[in-house]
Amino acid sequence: MPWFRKKKQPKPVRNEPRPSSVPEGLWVKCDGCRETIYSRDVAENLRMCPECGYHFRVTARERIAMLMDAEPAEELFAGVQPVDPLEFVDTQAYEDRLRIYAERTGEPEAVVVVRGQLDAMPVVVAAMEYRFMGGSMGSVVGEKITRAAELALAEKRSLVVVSASGGARMQEGVLSLMQMAKISAALARLREAGRPFLSVLTDPTTGGVTASFAMLGDLNIAEPGALIGFAGPRVIEQTIRQSLPEGFQRSEFLLEHGFLDMVVPRGRMKATLGRCLRHLAG
Amino acid sequence: MAVSEVPFEEPLTELRRRIEELEAYPDDRRREREIERLNGRLRKETRRVYGQLDRWEKTLVARHSDRPHTLGYVERLMDDWVELHGDRSFADDPAIVAGLARFRGRPVAVIGHQKGRGTTEKIRRNFGQPRPEGYRKALRVMRLAERFGRPILTFVDTPGAYPGIGAEERGQAEAIARNLLEMASLRVPIVVMITGEGGSGGALALGVGDRVFMLQYSTYSVISPEGCAAILWKDQARKQEAAEAMRVSAPDCLELGIVDAVLPEPEGGAHSDPDATCEAVGRVVAEALDELCALSTEQLLEGRYRRFRALGRFNES
Ligand SMILES: [Zn+2]
Numbered sequence: 001m002p003w004f005r006k007k008k009q010p011k012p013v014r015n016e017p018r019p020s021s022v023p024e025g026l027w028v029k030c031d032g033c034r035e036t037i038y039s040r041d042v043a044e045n046l047r048m049c050p051e052c053g054y055h056f057r058v059t060a061r062e063r064i065a066m067l068m069d070a071e072p073a074e075e076l077f078a079g080v081q082p083v084d085p086l087e088f089v090d091t092q093a094y095e096d097r098l099r100i101y102a103e104r105t106g107e108p109e110a111v112v113v114v115r116g117q118l119d120a121m122p123v124v125v126a127a128m129e130y131r132f133m134g135g136s137m138g139s140v141v142g143e144k145i146t147r148a149a150e151l152a153l154a155e156k157r158s159l160v161v162v163s164a165s166g167g168a169r170m171q172e173g174v175l176s177l178m179q180m181a182k183i184s185a186a187l188a189r190l191r192e193a194g195r196p197f198l199s200v201l202t203d204p205t206t207g208g209v210t211a212s213f214a215m216l217g218d219l220n221i222a223e224p225g226a227l228i229g230f231a232g233p234r235v236i237e238q239t240i241r242q243s244l245p246e247g248f249q250r251s252e253f254l255l256e257h258g259f260l261d262m263v264v265p266r267g268r269m270k271a272t273l274g275r276c277l278r279h280l281a282g
Numbered sequence: 283m284a285v286s287e288v289p290f291e292e293p294l295t296e297l298r299r300r301i302e303e304l305e306a307y308p309d310d311r312r313r314e315r316e317i318e319r320l321n322g323r324l325r326k327e328t329r330r331v332y333g334q335l336d337r338w339e340k341t342l343v344a345r346h347s348d349r350p351h352t353l354g355y356v357e358r359l360m361d362d363w364v365e366l367h368g369d370r371s372f373a374d375d376p377a378i379v380a381g382l383a384r385f386r387g388r389p390v391a392v393i394g395h396q397k398g399r400g401t402t403e404k405i406r407r408n409f410g411q412p413r414p415e416g417y418r419k420a421l422r423v424m425r426l427a428e429r430f431g432r433p434i435l436t437f438v439d440t441p442g443a444y445p446g447i448g449a450e451e452r453g454q455a456e457a458i459a460r461n462l463l464e465m466a467s468l469r470v471p472i473v474v475m476i477t478g479e480g481g482s483g484g485a486l487a488l489g490v491g492d493r494v495f496m497l498q499y500s501t502y503s504v505i506s507p508e509g510c511a512a513i514l515w516k517d518q519a520r521k522q523e524a525a526e527a528m529r530v531s532a533p534d535c536l537e538l539g540i541v542d543a544v545l546p547e548p549e550g551g552a553h554s555d556p557d558a559t560c561e562a563v564g565r566v567v568a569e570a571l572d573e574l575c576a577l578s579t580e581q582l583l584e585g586r587y588r589r590f591r592a593l594g595r596f597n598e599s
Contacts, residue, residue, distance in 0.1 A: 079598050081597040083596055086528070089527065090524075090527060139595050169504075172504075172595070173504055173530070173534075174502050174503055174504055174529075174535060174540055175540070175595060177482060177483070177504040178486075178590065179593070184463045184466055184490075185462075185466035185467075185490075186591075188463050189587070191463070207483075210459070211443075211455040211458040211462075211487075212458075212483075213459070229450050230449070231449075231454070235445045235509075236447065236450065244447070249450060257451050257453070258453075259456055
């Protein structure tokens, strides 16, 4: 796509990623090229490998900083907090897990919602936090994304959801499953009203998140090399008793099979989303 | 000799075997009295066994291979059934059946998972695990129903959507997601009956409606107890604990607001008396349709939105 290269590169994001998200230690090993890289070089490169372009995972707040025009973008629905509706205990009590992940990540749940401007377009953005219980979707994630869609509808904004999730959260049982229906219903209303919804899929996006809002964008846009699928690779391998081909369920595979509009490197994501929003809602 | 498909039915199977044996003997008063006595014990024993099922045992009942499947309900409750095939894009998926029928005089569309009986049929139906084309066939028939103003009845009974290479290549996730989106805004009444296993997204993809009902021993869960145990306990054998922890039973789902009502099953489960089960399902579906068909489209869609909008538990500070 030569016309893409002619575009000037997007402006660098205004604020540096938080120190907490830089890999621990001075050096980090890249999963893409296996090179050992200086952590700060990764942090200063939108958390991509300067050698091979491998996309390291980013936190929800780093993502928001990369996409929004002004900081701080106004955070919404931060008061929606998780409870333990089933009094769920596996090898650890769900209540304890929630507390530990909150301490470890500084986030009370697996999604952050903001309102603001993306490349001068009015948006509501929901970014998932993979570090919080694998970005799993329980009642809070469902509620906050639903509210994000409803707010976009009410304020005639576009909706952008950045997914990073292993799927529905087992510890809230079938209530988690129902969040898929709840969010999808809100997206149906947004669609009827003609407000754009851009779904950005990042590594990994699987299970009930893929099988609901992540696949329902007016446009589905993924970062390179992201694992995207319904069933996890291990479940498939156990079912069919053979190993999976190289690149199976990666962004490029989904693009080839027709489920993504495009695969866009992180450095061009904001500009691309902005252009698409102007095409649809400008 | 009959072997119980579920271990806790062993004493019941033994009693049934003895009754059957006696029935083969020539008729006399003593034999009659003995049969009567054994039948009394069987009823008592059935009530005892089924009165104390835990959530894992209910899961086994939900999976029982003699439980009525969608076509069983169609056969007993519907007239003039015309089955429709294919998603108009790739294939026909036998794990989901769809068609047009008359239900107590009312024209309806019926869609449901179909597990199959006997090894050959089970394999052909992929044990009720649909591929994307199954969900796309379902959606095609639902849209057809909408176009012609026919209410939609769905019967949900699946271990889950099939996890295979082809299914992923053809967009299993997209197919399920699409159904959730479209079912939220279909302009005709939708009545959902969970009849067996409500297995995750593969179940929910036929599960968005104006009324959602569950049979007493059916289950509804975000992942199978085995799958949950394998992930959280790193041990599939902990499935009993997983079933308990996830609260997969029908009364649990009623308490959580997931379903509108739980339909009592015959004392020994739906498989012990499919006719009575279907009859009970028919009564509830008819009642629901009467209520829903009296509503305006706006009321219907607003009600459906509110119904799912309210699901979830959280605090707000
Ligand atoms: Zn690298």
